[in-house]
Amino acid sequence: MDLNYFKQLLEERRTQILENITIATSELEDLKNVEINDEGDYAALCADNMIDTVIQEKQIAELKEIEEALEKIEHGEYGICEMCGEQIKPLRLKVKPYAKYCIVCRSIIERENGQR
Numbered sequence: 001m002d003l004n005y006f007k008q009l010l011e012e013r014r015t016q017i018l019e020n021i022t023i024a025t026s027e028l029e030d031l032k033n034v035e036i037n038d039e040g041d042y043a044a045l046c047a048d049n050m051i052d053t054v055i056q057e058k059q060i061a062e063l064k065e066i067e068e069a070l071e072k073i074e075h076g077e078y079g080i081c082e083m084c085g086e087q088i089k090p091l092r093l094k095v096k097p098y099a100k101y102c103i104v105c106r107s108i109i110e111r112e113n114g115q116r
Helices: 003-031 039-074 090-095 103-115
Strands: none
C-alpha cells in the first residue's frame, strides 16, 4: 500500500474542508448583518442558516476522522480495521481514505445501529 498516496489524499481533503469551513463561517457572520424585511425573509434566512450549520458540523466530523487517519499513518497503524484488525482493502481506502473499518465490519456496525 502506498502510504504517501493516501497521506496526500487526506491532506488535500483536509485543506479543502478547512477552506469550506472558513468560507461557511464568513457567510454565517454575513447573515447576521442581513436586513430582514418580513417573515418570509426570516424563514429563508433561518433555513439557510440551519442547512449551513449542519453541513459545517458534518465537515468538522470528517475533518476529525481525517486527522485520526493521518495520525495512524504516522504511527504505522493506517489501513487496519479497528474492529477485526485485518487490513482494509486499498480500493475502499481510495473511496474513503479515512475508513476505520473493513467492508464486512462496517456492514455489521450498520446492521447493529439499525436495530437500535
